[in-house]
Amino acid sequence: MADKIVFFALVALAEISGLTAVVLIGLFGGQLNKEPGFSWDGSLKTFNYHPLLMVIAFIFLQGNGAIAYRVISATGLQVTRATAKLIHGVFQTSAFLIATVGLVATFKFHETQGWADMYHPHSWVGITAFSLYGLQLLVGFLFLAFPKFGSEALRSRVLSLHVSSGRLIFIMMIGSALMGMSESSIYDIVHPEKFPPEKFPQAVVVSNTFCLCLLLFAATIVSILWNPTFGPKRQKEDSLELITSSQRS
Numbered sequence: 001m002a003d004k005i006v007f008f009a010l011v012a013l014a015e016i017s018g019l020t021a022v023v024l025i026g027l028f029g030g031q032l033n034k035e036p037g038f039s040w041d042g043s044l045k046t047f048n049y050h051p052l053l054m055v056i057a058f059i060f061l062q063g064n065g066a067i068a069y070r071v072i073s074a075t076g077l078q079v080t081r082a083t084a085k086l087i088h089g090v091f092q093t094s095a096f097l098i099a100t101v102g103l104v105a106t107f108k109f110h111e112t113q114g115w116a117d118m119y120h121p122h123s124w125v126g127i128t129a130f131s132l133y134g135l136q137l138l139v140g141f142l143f144l145a146f147p148k149f150g151s152e153a154l155r156s157r158v159l160s161l162h163v164s165s166g167r168l169i170f171i172m173m174i175g176s177a178l179m180g181m182s183e184s185s186i187y188d189i190v191h192p193e194k195f196p197p198e199k200f201p202q203a204v205v206v207s208n209t210f211c212l213c214l215l216l217f218a219a220t221i222v223s224i225l226w227n228p229t230f231g232p233k234r235q236k237e238d239s240l241e242l243i244t245s246s247q248r249s
């Protein structure tokens, strides 16, 4: 019982910090940076889609997709294994599609401005994380969804790898987003030398608070995923099958 209270408190904290991060990054691009607003015209307003969509997709949806099995298991709902997979798959697939639009936005912005692509450390870390995410999605569909390829033993190995690589990719996305925000705050916010030491522009407060919300979101998701007592109950270690609530009771 105490475990369940801690679990649901962590989930609530994850939702609050994750949604706050989404609102703050929307506020940053929509109202506070150098050229606020959203438009698909190749200006900074096109770039503004990038942080917003990446955070919705690769932070909020990916994090929620990762904990979905544990949330389903903890609620004790009579959800079949196939439905749990569908929910997890929908979160991860929609994240990939939304993030692809977010990535296209920054390339379109660079192309319109005649700027070089892939110039900063954030770009290299970000594209690596994005590629690994695409690979994880492909392998997930091939081996863990339908149709199933390979033997039961191979799929069990893939599953173990999938769980650890999924956690790693989530951490990489948090790192990418923090690096991206640092870069944006140098480019898109008025510079510190223009302000008296006691004055913090609103954009600075919002972008820095956004980073703290990301850290809190990461901490709660990691605490949920790394704690074996919150894990979905499998029939045996590394088995693809879960003990459903009906079997347990």
Ligand code: HEM
Pocket: 050, 051, 052, 054, 055, 058, 059, 103, 106, 107, 110, 116, 117, 118, 119, 120, 122, 123, 124, 125, 126, 127, 129, 130, 173, 174, 176, 177, 178, 179, 180, 181, 182, 183, 184, 187
């Ligand atoms: C969370 C996942 C994210 C990923 C995977 C990611 C990935 C990328 C990639 C691959 C690029 C290079 C695009 C190009 O060179 O045309 C890029 C550019 C950029 N990203 Fe992100 N990004 C993420 C989040 C963010 C966030 C949250 C921010 C800011 C708040 C941000 C700010 C930037 C900036 C400022 C650039 C452009 C750099 C420049 O103009 O040279 N990114 N991002």
Ligand code: HEM
Pocket: 062, 066, 067, 069, 070, 085, 086, 088, 089, 092, 093, 133, 134, 136, 137, 140, 141, 144, 145, 159, 162, 163, 166, 167, 169, 225, 231, 232, 234, 240, 242
């Ligand atoms: C890039 C996309 C994906 C990411 C980042 C991802 C990430 C993860 C993570 C972090 C876990 C561990 C969850 C936990 O410990 O409770 C997991 C488990 C799992 N994922 Fe994915 N996943 C992705 C796509 C898919 C797809 C497309 C499928 C196929 C439907 C899939 C099937 C599974 C299964 C069967 C589990 C095991 C759940 C269990 O513990 O029983 N994943 N995934």
